[in-house]
Amino acid sequence: MSTLVDLVWLIPAFPLAGVLILMALGRRLGEPRAGWLATAMMGGSFIATLLVFIGLVGHEGDERETVFTLFEWVPAGKLAVDIGFLADPLSVTMALFVTGVGALIHLYSIGYMHGDEGFSKFFIYLNLFAFSMLMLVLGDNLLLTFLGWEGVGACSYLLISFWFTDEANASAGKKAFVTNRVGDWGFLVAMLLAFLTFGSLQYGEIFFDLEQNGVAASTASAIVVLLLVGAAGKSAQFPLHIWLPDAMAGPTPVSALIHAATMVTAGVYLLTRMNPIIAASHDWVPDLIMWVGLGTALMAATIAVAQNDIKKVLAYSTVSQLGFMFVAVGSGAYVAAIFHMVTHAFFKALLFLGAGSVIHGMDGDQDIRRYGGLARLLPITSMTFVAGWLAIAGVPPFSGFWSKDEILAYAYGENKVLWLLLLITAILTAFYMTRLVLMTFFGSRRWTDEEVKAEGDEEADTETDEDALPHRHPHESPWTMTVPLVVLAGLAMVAGVFNLPFTSDVHFLGNWLKPSLFGNEGHLSFGGGTKWVLAIVAIIGSLGGVSAGAAVYIRRRIDPARIEHPFLARAWRVDEVVTNFMGGPGRRAFERTTQFDERVVDGAVNATGTLVRRTGTKLRASQTGLVRSYALGIAIGAVALLVWFITRAGL
Amino acid sequence: MVTASWYLILAAGLFTIGATGLLVRRNPLIMFMCVELMLNAVNLTFITFGRELNDIGGQVSVFFVLVVAAAEVVVGLAIVVAINRRRPQATADDLSALRG
């Protein structure tokens, strides 16, 4: 067989090498060589992925699945876990965009992190993250995936609180970590349940066992629901979504790479990977996934409308788009989910990087109320940002349109109400993204710099009553930051061709992913005509959202304050509810537990200790420290043994 | 004719004298000598049994006992020297730092 696929181990090996080298030599390499090394490692990983991809394409459709076992990891009786990599269309697709987008973001970070004290440390974390993510994606068993899952969680924590001297950043990291723990619990229990049921943790063996022996629907449902808990934690679905907006405290490339493009898609990946078990579970389970996704998508979209922090808008938008993917998974449209994941990775990474470029230019200010009119000063950033905007808004022919339209079509096939709500979400998406773009790049300047001070005063905004507008010197970013923007913008524009809906021949991604989906991919129950109608409705919706945004934020037909309701700005008060619950009944429950721990558990431990100590005090006397006493003890023992021998001999 | 039992009784006597001496004497050097007596008693039984059972293994075991005894004496005497440097004329009863 083709040997190219056997290079799969190289994919995670590159970033791991990067981590080790940077750990040893990072400080000595300094800036910018540490960054270049890390970027080169990601580039190498990307090339390795491409080679594996080419190798897989060379295989026949059914044989596009290779397990490459590196070594035996946990040989424990029935439980045998190997360090093995699964190269199949699904994992390689994931690996392609993880390494590709990852490499671009590494490159971008060289510019963005310029002058930071922790420059080389940052790249250690980034490479470590890439390694963990690739282990997650390429692992051929649940435990290895879990290893990567925990690894990305740890890196996420490290990177969110990268500037840990700031209290807010540190607690944002903690929040992400703790919230993720809740999800990890679900994954862990699901994993144990899967092992008990199928006797293996390896995907291939699980699915084989499932095919041969089947499984009780209730068991499968339990596994999937627990996996959903894990996936909701990692992919920021309601009610575990609360960590993601706070995670924006980290450096912007981190937001782009981890909290938009790659890590948060892990939940979708996991559910897609486990599609045979979803197929084997009760009918309400996919529905649950679907409704969780829809609820999250709609809620996050409404929240995004009222946010003023550029990164918070994008964060809620990410939550919302992940909700779309969950809807797709729930309605059996795995291809659409992965398709949207890929396109989303492109345009959301682009938007975040663009936001980072803006923040960079605005000296760290993130409030869009103090932006405006930046298009002329940041030409490349604004051009690429516009491409990302059109993609996420779902304007054809940009990539987001194709993937979102496919999800909408499947949703329509599943449930009309679902479709309608999802369409509203899509319109809201177009609306808040339009708001963001208009407030950032167009309209009047709500800041001044020395050169244009007079002009700035003239254009002093009527809606902000501040007399002194902030002084800023917006400037375009260095080339290391703009090149990734341009590349991603190109991809965001054309990525739709990966999976065109017209005929089954151009349904490239769908045909490619077929072997990984075991025929569990849902089918649209309606013909081409309905599809066209749906597509046109979707186009009208997105254009409507864009024009509504323009109407509010350029022509000012409606006072924005009426839309940006405080309830939305405060994210539906989910955080407050959680805080109140955990601070009230939750705290009392924990206090009760603490009391139990102190009295019963500690009491038992202490009693044991006291008992041992008292006995020991008594027994101390026998330790005289005299060699001859000890020798006497031995001698008495020897005589006793002799007596025993003789009695046994029957004397 | 001397039977094996004679040798074994002699070994038992030698062992008993060594053991009793170890328990009674306080001079560490003499205690070591008593240990040597006990080892010799055991050697004698090894060789006696080896002859009775017509097996060379008994003698080989004695060879190993000799080697181990040599090592034991080397280390033991080094300890005695080290102790005497800190506490001249110490007897075994004086060294009770490990008392509980």
Place this chain on the structure above:
Amino acid sequence: METAVFIVCAVIVLAGALGVVLSRNPVHAALSLVGTLFGMAVLFLNLEAHFLAAVQIIVYAGAIVVLFLFVIMLLGVDRLEDLSVEPITGQRALAALVGLGTFGLAVAFLVTGDIGVVGVGAQTADITDQYSNLRQIADVLFTDYVYAFEATAALLTISVVGAVVMSRRMGRDDEAQEASGDD
């Protein structure tokens, strides 16, 4: 002849052993030990263990006893030990009991069990007259017991190193510790 040799040697061995235990002067004890070891060597010859008899003389009587004497001289521990008192209560009574028990039980075992020595050899090799005693031991030692033999090499090396470490002059840290010492 064998009986006569046995009786003479047994007397020498037991007398030497008693001399070790009862001498108040360690030098006398060491010399008594030499007597015991010589007696044992002759008994070994009596039992046709020629090689071990030679080793007994060379290693035990030669090396080990000389080492004992050397340490006695080096440390000057020729002070006479007072055997009339016993600091540990009941030690002597118990020691006598243990001694009687060991000897009495072992002898009782031998005397009443009149079936003689039974059992199987370790199945290493029979004692034959075909080869010399030395060659028979060597044959077994370098084949069946070769790993144990190698291990004794390591043991001797380690004990020598240990002896050197323990008896070398203490370093500065140790001296400082000793100055503030515990006794």
